[in-house]
Amino acid sequence: MDNYVSKVSHKVVLAVLACSLLVIASCGGKSTATLNKDKPLVFFNRQPSDPTTGAIDMTTMNWNDKTYYVGFDAAGGGAVQGELIMDFLAKADASIDRNGDGVLGYVLCIGDVGHNDSKARTEGIRRALGTWANSTDPGVVQNGTITIAGKTLKVVELEGKAMTGTDGSTWNANAATEAMGGWATKFADQIDMVVSNNDGMAMGCLQASNYPAGVPIFGYDANADAIEAIGNGKLSGTVSQNVDAQATATLQVLRNLLDGLTGEDVYTKGISVADKYGNKITAPVQYWADVKAVMAENSGVNAENWQNYSGGSRDMGIKQTQADKKKVLLTIYNSADNFLSSSYVPALKYYAPLLNIDLTIVQGDGQNESSCLDRFTNLNNFDAFAVNMVKTNSGADYTGKLKY
Numbered sequence: 585m586d587n588y589v590s591k592v593s594h595k596v597v598l599a600v601l602a603c604s605l606l607v608i609a610s611c612g613g614k615s616t617a618t619l620n621k622d623k624p625l626v627f628f629n630r631q632p633s634d635p636t637t638g639a640i641d642m643t644t645m646n647w648n649d650k651t652y653y654v655g656f657d658a659a660g661g662g663a664v665q666g667e668l669i670m671d672f673l674a675k676a677d678a679s680i681d682r683n684g685d686g687v688l689g690y691v692l693c694i695g696d697v698g699h700n701d702s703k704a705r706t707e708g709i710r711r712a713l714g715t716w717a718n719s720t721d722p723g724v725v726q727n728g729t730i731t732i733a734g735k736t737l738k739v740v741e742l743e744g745k746a747m748t749g750t751d752g753s754t755w756n757a758n759a760a761t762e763a764m765g766g767w768a769t770k771f772a773d774q775i776d777m778v779v780s781n782n783d784g785m786a787m788g789c790l791q792a793s794n795y796p797a798g799v800p801i802f803g804y805d806a807n808a809d810a811i812e813a814i815g816n817g818k819l820s821g822t823v824s825q826n827v828d829a830q831a832t833a834t835l836q837v838l839r840n841l842l843d844g845l846t847g848e849d850v851y852t853k854g855i856s857v858a859d860k861y862g863n864k865i866t867a868p869v870q871y872w873a874d875v876k877a878v879m880a881e882n883s884g885v886n887a888e889n890w891q892n893y894s895g896g897s898r899d900m901g902i903k904q905t906q907a908d909k910k911k912v913l914l915t916i917y918n919s920a921d922n923f924l925s926s927s928y929v930p931a932l933k934y935y936a937p938l939l940n941i942d943l944t945i946v947q948g949d950g951q952n953e954s955s956c957l958d959r960f961t962n963l964n965n966f967d968a969f970a971v972n973m974v975k976t977n978s979g980a981d982y983t984g985k986l987k988y
Contacts, residue, residue, distance in 0.1 A: 635698030644979030662708025760788030784922030918950025
């Protein structure tokens with residue numbers, strides 16, 4: 585019996601060795617497995633950067649030659665929001681000064697004092713209104729002036745506040761509701777306008793039971809509920825950062841890299857120029873070579889054009905590809921983020937199948953990087969990665985897990 589088992593075991597070993605030799609021979613004697621450190625990596629929506637200075641983290645962006653960022657022109661978007669507000673005020677009458685004190689008073693919802701997008705929007709607002717004092721920090725402002733209906737008013741930022749939830753999450757709509765309730769009580773009819781770094785917080789302000797009726801309010805993101813609110817006359821304006829262009833570009837850059845494209849083809853094919861399947865993003869998209877970033881442009885949305893942004897229409901310039909299916913692991917910093925959950929993720933889920941990308945999406949809590957990192961696992965099972973970080977200076981935490 586022992587002799588029989590020995591013979592069987594010997595045959596099994598020989599069979600395994602033979603199969604192994606066949607595999608090696610078919611690969612030219614070399615393994616074809618791509619190491620994680622050599623796989624495509626795209627950061628999106630939250631650009632790797634220093635939260636204090638705003639400097640782009642080029643160490644992370646140069647992780648490998650297949651690392652890119654996809655987002656939107658934050659500084660340009662801040663300027664667009666400022667222009668949107670000024671265009672509104674140019675058409676306003678003297679009644680916008682609710683108590684007739686000669687002051688245009690406004691309150692400001694700040695998303696995250698350490699986030700480049702939040703900083704750009706705060707700066708754009710303050711520059712437009714003349715309250716910019718070379719800082720995006722809460723309370724660091726000067727008074728401005730503006731002429732409305734032939735009358736010169738002093739512009740005062742009554743208060744600016746970072747909207748941080750009780751759980752530590754930033755850009756928090758519930759915190760905005762609470763803050764607005766406090767402001768309405770504290771400042772009463774001194775509040776002539778409300779401005780927010782995003783739609784989620786703006787809509788949160790409108791939820792305050794004592795929100796002053798008729799006071800204009802501006803958001804940013806062009807989320808579906810914000811567009812509807814503009815149509816209903818509740819929200820005065822928002823800014824579209826072209827979420828479909830961003831989501832498609834995130835996936836298309838990955839697709840191009842996975843298909844072996846190099847050079848400018850990586851950030852142009854299927855984006856600003858048609859690829860071999862005829863795909864091309866309709867909205868304007870630029871490439872910033874110095875920071876390896878693909879950037880969508882912004883546009884203002886108000887009562888005159890809101891219908892152009894309603895209905896959840898998708899980019900008809902993106903069609904079904906015939907490329908091999910690839911698996912991508914994608915992180916979302918906060919499952920409760922209004923813009924990402926209501927706009928960005930649905931767009932990703934729409935375009936990914938068209939580009940034959942099998943997405944696995946993991947979502948964090950918006951506070952702890954570990955809520956994403958702990959689920960950034962089984963990396964060998966994926967062909968590429970897309971990362972939306974909790975903190976913009978956490979790039980090394982993700983590349984550190986891709987070293988091998």
